[in-house]
Amino acid sequence: MYKKQRIRVAPICCGLACLCVLLVLAVPVGASSKENTFKLDQFIDPETCGACHDEILAQWEGSMHHLSHKDPVYIRVANFFRQGLTDAGQIEEAESCVKCHTPVGVVTGFPTKLSDDLSQTPDIPAQGIQCDYCHVAVDVSRMYNNGLVLSPGQGEDDPGIKYGPFDDAEPDFHDAAFSKLHTDSQICGTCHDVKHAAFGTDLETTYTEWKNSPYNSPDPEKHVPCQGCHMYQRPGVPATGSTPRPENPGSAAADAKLRPHIFTHNFVGANSGVPEMFTAKDKSVMAVERLKHAADIFLVMTDDHTARVVVTNTGAGHSLPTGVGDLRQVWIEVTLTDSDGKAIFQTGVPGKNNELPENTVMFKTIFGDGLGNPVINMAKAKEILSDTRIPVGKSAAHLFNLKASPQKGYTLTARLLYRSMPQKILNQLSGPVLGPLPVVEMAAVQKMF
Ligand code: HEC
Ligand code: HEC
Ligand code: HEC
Ligand code: HEC
Ligand code: HEC
Incomplete structure (x- = not known):
């Protein structure tokens, strides 16, 4: 199956050289102004990740993150809003949707605007907000309109580092590193706060609403980030502010060690209609359970x-x-x-x-x-x-x-x-x-x- 691609125990000098290369790679292209840009074959298909992370893949499949590009409600509403605009600022906003709804496309060159022929979207970007997008995020450049700064690997032959919540993971296929960002609401908030691309109007403020709420408590016992509700939910456990949010013990990959909590990847909010159109009945049921609490x-x-x-x-x-x-x-x-x-x-x-x-x-x-x-x-x-x-x-x-x-x-x-x-x-x-x-x-x- 998947073979280890890199020598893990290297002499110190080589290790330092690697570190330097990694540091250079981690500095995004044109970070100060433009987006990071990458080659499409640097991003790995979610199915490949699912070969080991099968439960996580099954949870993510049919989630609104998986469907963010294909969602017919989004696509049709977006095209309806784009029709007949003449004001430059309005057009700029109407074209910007793909930045969050098709984020891998935007950083790899297609699609970069809504009016691109979306039927030509390659298979990987068409799979929406995916494993090898979130797990190669290393920083946030601004807390709205998707400011994630990425450091992807070089594709399946050299998958690079996948960032996550563990500081002791030693997988064979890819390297792994602890990332505080992944445990924080900011990784969600940079896309879940949306400002008008030209006028700056606050169009969505989920992160700011959370930030100003008691859930953003300085007391670690009372602090509940987005993940504390949305990545605890599974069937029968809505994990809301009014229901218990019990841990989900298990292992993160086939044959990996048991851990007290494995973050679930259903990413259920309130949308029950769209998952149903894609026969993701489990997500619809969970959205109803969430809404009822x-x-x-x-x-x-x-x-x-x-x-x-x-x-x-x-x-x-x-x-x-x-x-x-x-x-x-x-x-x-x-x-x-x-x-x-x-x-x-x-x-x-x-x-x-x-x-x-x-x-x-x-x-x-x-x-x-x-x-x-x-x-x-x-x-x-x-x-x-x-x-x-x-x-x-x-x-x-x-x-x-x-x-x-x-x-x-x-x-x-x-x-x-x-x-x-x-x-x-x-x-x-x-x-x-x-x-x-x-x-x-x-x-x-x-x-x-
Ligand atoms: C900065 C990130 C971002 C950008 C840019 C963005 N969206 Fe979204 N969009 C989101 C998020 C986050 C949600 C989920 C919010 C929710 O569930 O209410 C969403 C949800 C939607 C939905 C609801 C879909 C459904 O199935 O009910 C529509 C419609 C939508 N967006 C349209 C647009 C349009 C049109 C544009 C461009 C003019 C756009 N979005 C640009 C982040 C973004
Ligand atoms: C929207 C961003 C996002 C997407 C998409 C995503 N993840 Fe995650 N994942 C996270 C975050 C955030 C955490 C850690 C949560 C925390 O520590 O609070 C996590 C945790 C993990 C972990 C550690 C084990 C666990 O679940 O706690 C693994 C492994 C993982 N993800 C794999 C995947 C795979 C495989 C996919 C695709 C099928 C995927 N992720 C898609 C954000 C994402
Ligand atoms: C050959 C099996 C295999 C494949 C394929 C695989 N992983 Fe992993 N991954 C693992 C194992 C094993 C762990 C360690 C789990 C543990 O320690 O609990 C892991 C851990 C992780 C973590 C947690 C890292 C940390 O330090 O917190 C993330 C994130 C992750 N994988 C993402 C991915 C993504 C994204 C892909 C696809 C690009 C992928 N994995 C493909 C086996 C795999
Ligand atoms: C205390 C638990 C809790 C926390 C923390 C939380 N949520 Fe939610 N979320 C819910 C519940 C309950 C719903 C369903 C009711 C609703 O739609 O507001 C929901 C719904 C949503 C929806 C769908 C909204 C809609 O009406 O279409 C989005 C998107 C969302 N959450 C994102 C986030 C993000 C991003 C964060 C962190 C900034 C976050 N949530 C933090 C409990 C939580
Ligand atoms: C790359 C941008 C991006 C990131 C990062 C991101 N989201 Fe989302 N999220 C979206 C978009 C876009 C949608 C809406 C897709 C649609 O409705 O078509 C969405 C949808 C959702 C929904 C479903 C909303 C509904 O109405 O049912 C939830 C819940 C959610 N996100 C939670 C999170 C959490 C929690 C995190 C952090 C771990 C996160 N998101 C990170 C862009 C993002």
Whole structure:
């Protein structure tokens, strides 16, 4: 199978020479301004890593990192946003998506912009955010828009150093080294904070939200990085802020030693629809488990026809929702039914075309064009008009006028629901209609009269 490619025990002088070469290699090409650039054959196919790291490969397969380039929701929304732009700054942003969604392509020369013929993407970059991208990261040049500085090897014949959490790993196939970066939220945060490429508007702020939260505690006992939730999750263990996050003992590779915790690579957030399109049912199930342990909902009548609904972010390590907070839909549905089960009052129920009514109570970001007008296209975002997402540990309260007083036998239900994309946007995309995407019940509460 895979043979050791390098002599590990070398005379000291040779070792020093190697060290110098490595130091030179580790200095990225043009680090001060431009991206690091490399040859495509320096990057190793995830399947090769999976020959030994089979469990980790199986977890990563079908994750949103594996699908980041192929994700049809991303591709079609990105192309929709790019259409008809004439402003140079807007075009710059609309072309920039591949920097995070196809990162190996960007550092190896193709694709480098969204308008490249993506059908020509070579197989390795098409596999999205992968093993031999994250595990050759050595530094971060800026904490937004993917500032990872890479030091890849020379392909399968000379795989180079793979950086990770262990300081005592001695694999045969590749060299290994401990990397503090890999144990820190920064390795995630550099892609999970997104600024408009030309206007600087904060488009995604997951890392900053986490950084300003109690999970970024100086006390090591209380400090929970991204990995502390997202790389502990496995089926049946959602590993959120409101559920236990037990260790996952095992070994990292076939025949490797037992370790107290092996970080899982499912990278599950809230997206259950896209993994399902790629038959990654396990990821969909885990996304639902995660969403069901993210928030609490509480209901009380404040007078004979007014209900007060309170939603608390109990489980997320950032705002709820996070990421593309302008697109994600987290909303409250309220239903009052009479003793025959007939609806007397309803809000937050999708209507025809599966679109939500305008007056739905929703937690989200709204971008503006710089003149106070709302825009749905992130390429046009010059300002944030409003942000009603719920920060870590915080609550949001809303009053609902039921327009009727509940009688004996009536039931009042409030549900917190999640959908990853507004149907209103999906309905505007050219080509076959996408959706309906799954609606997940995050939390529900009922009051009987
Ligand atoms: C998004 C970046 C990312 C991707 C993609 C990724 N990893 Fe990891 N991996 C990490 C991080 C971060 C850690 C360490 C987490 C920590 O220490 O907090 C890790 C840990 C590991 C470890 C140490 C054992 C363990 O799981 O704790 C191995 C081995 C590993 N990864 C292999 C792989 C392989 C093989 C793939 C592809 C199938 C892969 N990784 C894809 C980020 C990534
Ligand atoms: C021939 C088997 C084999 C192949 C192929 C392989 N690895 Fe490993 N890898 C191992 C072993 C064994 C370990 C050590 C595990 C341990 O000590 O617990 C390891 C450890 C690691 C670590 C942890 C390093 C540390 O110091 O924390 C990372 C990261 C890693 N591998 C990534 C990769 C990536 C990325 C690939 C594909 C480019 C890959 N591996 C291919 C066998 C392999
Ligand atoms: C305390 C546990 C916890 C920590 C720490 C945490 N998350 Fe999450 N994350 C969650 C939960 C729960 C959800 C599902 C609810 C939601 O969508 O916000 C989630 C969802 C997500 C999503 C999908 C968001 C959406 O609504 O589409 C992304 C992306 C994400 N997390 C990234 C990160 C990153 C990056 C970090 C570190 C900067 C991080 N998370 C830290 C618990 C955590
Ligand atoms: C190279 C950039 C990059 C790095 C590094 C990265 N991510 Fe991501 N991540 C993405 C992109 C892009 C997506 C969205 C793909 C899509 O939806 O098409 C994503 C998706 C996710 C999701 C799924 C979100 C959902 O809606 O379900 C989670 C969870 C997540 N990342 C967590 C992490 C964690 C934890 C780390 C650090 C260990 C990390 N990411 C590192 C770019 C990155
Ligand atoms: C700096 C890194 C970065 C850049 C650049 C970037 N994204 Fe993303 N994108 C992400 C991350 C991280 C997520 C996951 C967040 C979440 O789950 O909410 C994501 C998720 C998405 C999603 C949700 C996909 C789904 O399946 O629901 C869409 C749509 C999207 N991005 C569109 C774009 C477009 C269009 C561009 C270019 C104009 C772009 N992105 C540029 C990091 C990036």
